Amino acid sequence: MIIQVARIFQILVGIVYFIAGAIKVWHPVLFYWEAVPFTQLLGFDRETFQVVAKAAMLLAPIEVGIGAALIFGWYCRYALPIATILMAFFTGLMVYAWHVGASVDCGCFGALVERGPGEAAVEDSILLIMLIFSTWILCFRERIPWTFKLHTQRQLQFGVIAVAVFICLFRFLPDRERLEVGDLKSGVRLIGLNLVGVEADLQKGRYVIELFSPICGHCIDAVPKLNTLAEDPELPRVIALTNFKQDSDQLTEFRDQYSPAFEIATISLTDFYRLTYAHGYPRLAYINEGVVQSVWERDFMPDVNRLRKITQIK
CATH class of the missing domain: 3.40.30.10 (Glutaredoxin)
Incomplete structure (x- = not known):
């Protein structure tokens, strides 16, 4: 029973990772702007925060790959510890942002599902506990229930990441200028805006x-x-x-x-x-x-x- 619960936790966290990564892959420029405040929060100056934020965009296909591995039970010996370490980093970052009173978009899904640092810290803590439990129970087991292990799983794993990288580049390259001139320019669709105090849908009208x-x-x-x-x-x-x-x-x-x-x-x-x-x-x-x-x-x-x-x- 404990093994099944651990596997359910693994699948649920894998779904979160996969969806969060897919959103970032589909909206790489938006993810870049979400990453910028966190680079500044970590103490990077104006000369380096852009480089760090651009490097952070690599997290998008990585999250997709980790999510797929957790869902299908691929390479659990590596996927679970990596996912746990990454979630621990996210949780610590949210707690720090909450502690200093930062006003930034937080949570797994960024600006598309806006959360304050406090809410995001609680959510990430729950996911971290689930991952720690799953890692403890499943990490070194030879047989894990409800897995989809194939002879080609290595190719499939790298294939998932490669497709995510391709889509990310396909979506990013035409709009890369927005990283230098801001996100308010002619021809850009405004997404991810949550208006407080006014009832309006900027996507209509x-x-x-x-x-x-x-x-x-x-x-x-x-x-x-x-x-x-x-x-x-x-x-x-x-x-x-x-x-x-x-x-x-x-x-x-x-x-x-x-x-x-x-x-x-x-x-x-x-x-x-x-x-x-x-x-x-x-x-x-x-x-x-x-x-x-x-x-x-x-x-x-x-x-x-x-x-x-x-x-x-x-």
């Missing part, structure tokens, strides 16, 4: 979004223009995005003092960073069905007539 900070002088100067855009009934809905919490003193004071006519939503620090990287803020963008159509920096924001023309409103 048309929006004008602003990246701003309530303590930024340039952002404050832009309020009258944004109010004009927000009050025009013919223009798309205007939503400002910030990493400040809805109940923060800074955002409360901003609302009280400047009476913005536009809605304000909170996004994670990771998302705010990737959308403002190399440009700063405020930034304005026109979004149609989740795809960025146009982007303007703080000194070149369009007026009502210009925006009407761009959004094809007569």
